[in-house]
Amino acid sequence: MTELKQISLFVENKPGRMAKVSKTLSDAGVNIRALTIAEAGDFGVIRMVVDEPEKGYGMLKQNGFTVSMTDVLAVEMEDSPGGLYKIVDTLGQNNINVDYAYAFVTAKAQKAMLIIRVDEIEAARRVLGEKGIRIANGEEIEKL
Numbered sequence: 001m002t003e004l005k006q007i008s009l010f011v012e013n014k015p016g017r018m019a020k021v022s023k024t025l026s027d028a029g030v031n032i033r034a035l036t037i038a039e040a041g042d043f044g045v046i047r048m049v050v051d052e053p054e055k056g057y058g059m060l061k062q063n064g065f066t067v068s069m070t071d072v073l074a075v076e077m078e079d080s081p082g083g084l085y086k087i088v089d090t091l092g093q094n095n096i097n098v099d100y101a102y103a104f105v106t107a108k109a110q111k112a113m114l115i116i117r118v119d120e121i122e123a124a125r126r127v128l129g130e131k132g133i134r135i136a137n138g139e140e141i142e143k144l
Contacts (some may be wrong), residue, residue, distance in 0.1 A: 004074050006115065009046040010066040013039050023065045029126065030056040034115055036102040047102070049074070049115060074115050074136040079105055079112035084139035087114060087133060094127040096120050101125060131142060 011017045018037070025032060026054070033046035050056040053069060058065045077083040086101075093096060099117040113136065118124045125135055 003071050003114075004049065005057075006070045006072040006117070007050060007053060007057050007060065008068050008070060009048075009060060011044055011046060011048065013042055013044045017044075018046070021062075021065065024059055024065075025050065025056055027050075027085060028055060028059040029106050030059065034104045034113070036100075047100070061092065061125065070117060071121055072115050073121060073128075074140070075114045075116060075128060076110070076134040076136060077112040077114045083112060084114065086131070087116075087128065090127055090131050091118065093122055096124050097125065 002086055009021060011021065022032070029052075031051040033049045033051060034052060035046060038045045038047075049072070057069050077087060077088055097119045099119060101116040102115055103112060103114045105111070116124075128135060
């Protein structure tokens with residue numbers, strides 16, 4: 001199974017920074033599949049899943065961005081009330097902490113996906129699987 005890689009960037013919170021990030025990826029032919037931005041005063045953290053994480057990471061680093069790559073899970077989520085609860089309750093009942101999460105819905109694949117960073121990724125994979133909750137691999141997300 002291909003692990004899902006997330007790119008994280010630490011950037012100044014000022015006009016044009018997100019444009020520079022997206023142009024760098026666009027010029028490299030890297031497509032953003034999901035992203036979240038969190039601000040912390042003068043700086044922000046951009047987390048994203050892209051179709052070519054190694055290439056995206058390399059291009060951003062080469063262009064002077066402070067960037068890291070992290071393993072995350074892409075969990076198929078029911079696109080209905082309680083879909084999120086089923087996932088986070090399973091994790092909580094098994095003492096697995098969600099560090100952060102963001103979600104997206106794709107009409108093309110007709111799926112809701114929850115991107116999560118957890119403190120125990122293999123344990124999360126196991127307990128979610130035991131509940132019949134599907135984990136998508138990196139190749140599947142890259143094709144969405």
